[in-house]
Amino acid sequence: MEKGTVIKSTGSWYQVQLQDKGTVMDCRIVGKFRLEGQKVTNPVAVGDEVEVEPNENEETGTIRNILPRRNYVVRQSPRRKHDLHLLASNIDQAVVIVTIVQPDLKQGFIDRFLLMTEPYSIPTVIVFNKADLYDAGHRGVFEYLRGIYESIGYRALLVSATGGEGVEELKSLLRGKVSLISGQSGVGKSTLVNAIEPGLELRTQELSDYSGKGQHTTTFAEMHPLADGGALIDTPGIKSLSFIHLEPMDVAHNFREFFEYSENCKFGGNCLHRNEPGCAVKEAVESEALSDLRYMNYLTLLEEVEDQNYWERHKGV
Ligand SMILES: Nc1nc2c(ncn2[C@@H]2O[C@H](COP(=O)(O)OP(=O)(O)OP(=O)(O)O)[C@@H](O)[C@H]2O)c(=O)[nH]1
Ligand SMILES: [Zn+2]
Numbered sequence: 001m002e003k004g005t006v007i008k009s010t011g012s013w014y015q016v017q018l019q020d021k022g023t024v025m026d027c028r029i030v031g032k033f034r035l036e037g038q039k040v041t042n043p044v045a046v047g048d049e050v051e052v053e054p055n056e057n058e059e060t061g062t063i064r065n066i067l068p069r070r071n072y073v074v075r076q077s078p079r080r081k082h083d084l085h086l087l088a089s090n091i092d093q094a095v096v097i098v099t100i101v102q103p104d105l106k107q108g109f110i111d112r113f114l115l116m117t118e119p120y121s122i123p124t125v126i127v128f129n130k131a132d133l134y135d136a137g138h139r140g141v142f143e144y145l146r147g148i149y150e151s152i153g154y155r156a157l158l159v160s161a162t163g164g165e166g167v168e169e170l171k172s173l174l175r176g177k178v179s180l181i182s183g184q185s186g187v188g189k190s191t192l193v194n195a196i197e198p199g200l201e202l203r204t205q206e207l208s209d210y211s212g213k214g215q216h217t218t219t220f221a222e223m224h225p226l227a228d229g230g231a232l233i234d235t236p237g238i239k240s241l242s243f244i245h246l247e248p249m250d251v252a253h254n255f256r257e258f259f260e261y262s263e264n265c266k267f268g269g270n271c272l273h274r275n276e277p278g279c280a281v282k283e284a285v286e287s288e289a290l291s292d293l294r295y296m297n298y299l300t301l302l303e304e305v306e307d308q309n310y311w312e313r314h315k316g317v
Helices: 109-120 136-151 167-174 189-196 248-253 256-262 280-286 292-314
Strands: 002-009 014-018 024-029 049-054 060-066 072-076 084-089 093-099 124-129 155-158 178-183 207-211 214-218 221-225 231-234
Touching: 014 049, 014 060, 024 049, 072 109, 084 178, 084 221, 093 109, 093 167, 109 124, 109 292, 124 136, 124 167, 136 155, 155 167, 167 189, 178 189, 189 231, 248 256, 248 292, 256 280, 280 292
Parallel strands: 024 060, 093 124, 093 178, 124 155, 178 231
Antiparallel strands: 002 014, 002 049, 002 221, 014 024, 049 060, 072 084, 207 214, 221 231
């Protein structure tokens, strides 16, 4: 057995960088794996520490064991809505790239992303790219959002991949850390990564193939080492994020700023902060101690998760 780190996954094959030799081996996995009792489309994630048994040819191998994960980021599979998809594991931080223009910032996207990274309290940096295109109004929107997110402990950064603004600061945030980097399509992720590490070829892509059942997208993630230390785990552009695997209470527990108020809710840890009498979270929103934008997005996500749970329970009845 040899130990290694998964640096790329393509669905059926995994590239494992071997700890001792430093070489990369193509590996397969046998058997079915589950995550917290739910099916996963990819049982092994980029970032996983694994034990590999080399095949007779010594060129390929079989993953026999996944070492315990320090953390992981999971989303609902874009292909099979009842399955989960592991984006990455054992990461130090997540970087979500957004832009206010070209394309317009999708309302609620940042909070959806944070709901994905919050279960393991993964530090998340929100990078606003294309600063060179922002007029005074756009800058105002950035300042407003930065105020909201930095007050609850997330870093917000203004950068321009093409103009250079903020790139050095982002570079120093990435140094020495394993960062998951993600964003909606077209926000400039490839351009930005190239500005950070010229020559780093992002080959991550969303491949579409056509089968009789319709259009399928396959997701690939890949870990790239950084010259200054650390690594980037690149993920394909995210179209949408939903949360079939969460319960309503999980949504409440992963809006981190609610915590210091929720202990004063009449129903304490069981409060969903909606119409419950004596809800301290709702009061804090009304008195503007908490952001009403975040609260509004919270209610949307809560309702979405409740609807899903409803249909799950009534399926086949
Ligand atoms: N003005 C301006 N344009 C940018 C900036 N960063 C990226 N772009 C442009 O935005 C477009 C999309 O950039 P990409 O780097 O391909 O975006 P991406 O996020 O990797 O997109 P996908 O490959 O679809 O995931 C390109 O035309 C870039 O030249 C920026 O900071 N300022
Ligand atoms: Zn409450």
